[in-house]
Amino acid sequence: MKETPLSICEKQTVIQGVKEGQRVDGRSLSEQRKTCITFGTEWGCCQVLLGNTRVMAQVSCSVQVPKSSRANEGMLFINVEMSTMAAEHFEAGRLGQQGIEVNRLVERCIKDSRCIDLESLCILVEEQAWEVRVDIHVLNHEGNLIDAATLAALGALCHFKRPDVTLDGRDVIIHQLDERDPVPLTILHHPLTLSFALFNQGKTCVLDPTNLEERSADGKLVMGLNAYRELCTLQISGDGVFIHKEAVLSCANVAASRAVQMVEMLKNSLADDAAERAKGKYTGLVNSVALETERITTQSQAEVYFKAPKHKVEVLDKEQLPITKTKLINDQGVVTLETSCDVSSSESDMEIEPLPSVAVKKIEPLPSVALKKRVHEEIDIGNDSEEETVMLVTSDLT
């Protein structure tokens, strides 16, 4: 099924709103939607709610022969599934352009930044190693799938525990979960992505865009960062999109401070989950469903959305943020800022003119006049005596 096309008025309102510093859902330009991380009863099951975008990730593992090129390392495999349940234009089993983009960016953020210590997943060099597989399921698509998918994948990896293994000579013994406590994965740092939609020739960047904003925007800027303010992924997409060097830097600053908060939040949710499990009463994902209904219905939420709109226009450049330079690690899979800034120098100040509204033609309703005329006409022909008698009959009937 085709995706519902974007109408002119939706696009215009979003663009006009962003120009005035107002977003369609009442957020400010650098405000994220409400994020919620929940874990399932299984190890390595994590669900992330980003506004109404809902993504679930499940980690599983199996013992495989390691690759000959990296004989002392385990493997990490990331797979994204997008079903029709999430959005009507998704096709089950086929990722499409958007799906491939999500899959690739999650891979770049998590796999290429080497946040998982793969060497610890090796059981026997050149013979046996763990393959960790992350299956990401998009459950509802309301924009910014990339951020939700990376957060879900990272949450699932942090939550996951693999069975313990001991070696008896060259015999590998894999212990059942009830036999020995399972072992968590070694996670070196927590990278996540933060996406910005680019408006106004790349002068205005909007954090955590909704589906509507993503579609109305000129382009998108995705940044992968960890809690140490280290940039590990950067991507700009969109047709002929311009972005200023300053805008990239200010986005990086916003993203870095948000990343610190998000990692904190993830750690807190993990700690909460661990505490509940220790108490022996974990309800899994059931909680998240109840949580959502509460989120929609309560009056307090309405108050959040109804804070008085601010008069001053918030532009990212003017934002008062701690100016700590983002560190660029030139390690594996890191994009340097220079290459992406080359396209940015254009300073064209073209204003997007609102399209002329369609003139609705005025229709003169004249039924009463016409009726009156008809009455007169019938009177006119009354000279004929025969017609007159017939007329009397018809008026009786009607």
Add this chain to the structure above:
Amino acid sequence: MGPQRKRLLLSKNLLEMKFMKRTKEKTEKELEDEERQEAFANEITSAMLSHGSKFLMESSYSACENLSFGRMSFKGANPEIEKIMRRFTNPPPPKESSLLQNEKDADVRAEEVAETMSLSKTISRKFSKQSQKRGFKRPAED
């Protein structure tokens, strides 16, 4: 207009006559309107209710829940829509009365036309003359 109240129609031959052209057009238009109304109206017409099985399928929620019309305007945002809204809330009087309304506005009233153009007076005069001649005797009594 249920089928239980059958309408009287003029004969086809009569309508074919030249002087009846206007009346013919009018009746044809009425019939057409009725047909169109049946084709367009989403509400369950009485004709639908009176024949067929005991159950009727209705796929629209708006008919079931008596939902109001979705186009609205407030505080003069779109005067045209507000006019239509008013028409929806207090619908105009039915067609017959609007015809009468037109008649009231007419310069010459239908009764006056009937009075002046009618042959009834001349004919009655004729009859009265005749009856005078015959000494107030009715022709039937001859």
Add this chain to the structure above:
Amino acid sequence: MAEKSFSTHVNQIYLPGDSVALSKTDEISSAKIVIGPGIRKYGKQILVTKPGVLRTKASPATYWIDCHHKRYVPARGDDVIGVVTNKVGESYKVNIGSSEEASLSSIAFPGATKKNKPNIQIGDLVFAKLLIASIDMEPELVCVNSLGENVGLGVLSTSGFLFTVPLHHIRKLLNPECTLLKSLGKALSFEIAVGMNGKIWIKAKSVKQTIALARAISISEHMNKEEMNKLCRKFVDRQAGF
């Protein structure tokens, strides 16, 4: 599943496959019974096809299931908002959120003739009535009533804003008992078109007001009457504060 007695079954939750018992009076009377969405007659039984709450209405006796919907299935007589996606000969293709695009003839507008057609661009919004909605056929839209008059249907201005809410929320807003739109209308000057396909088009004096109204309408989804009134009061206060 065992049939429930009438007094208990109205406003109860039904699941697909449950059978509905008619009320005593409906069963005896010779009057027609209307079966609305979510219910089907199967042989002698009346079965439920959607999960939801059973609702009834008298004169004509109507039974239907009130359920939560996100995706729209066209129903004849519904007023919907669609996006014009293409022009094919004498008609437009309009996306109304259903599985198939609907067609809208360019002469199905008030006052339109073969020579005098409305000026519609691709990407424009139209508010139209579904004339044909059948599972096997392309849906067809019209923007006039049966007499060819202007009844508020037609092209919507591009300066408004379109947003989507679940279908049951639309039914709640259009219910004659719901006062949300009317009370918001007392506070602000705006025009609105509410389509049964879950789309709401709204236009106020400024973008800020339009967005605020759109937010107020979409967060009222699970609110009851009192909460809605409270929301309206709050909204009026905010607007007065400007």
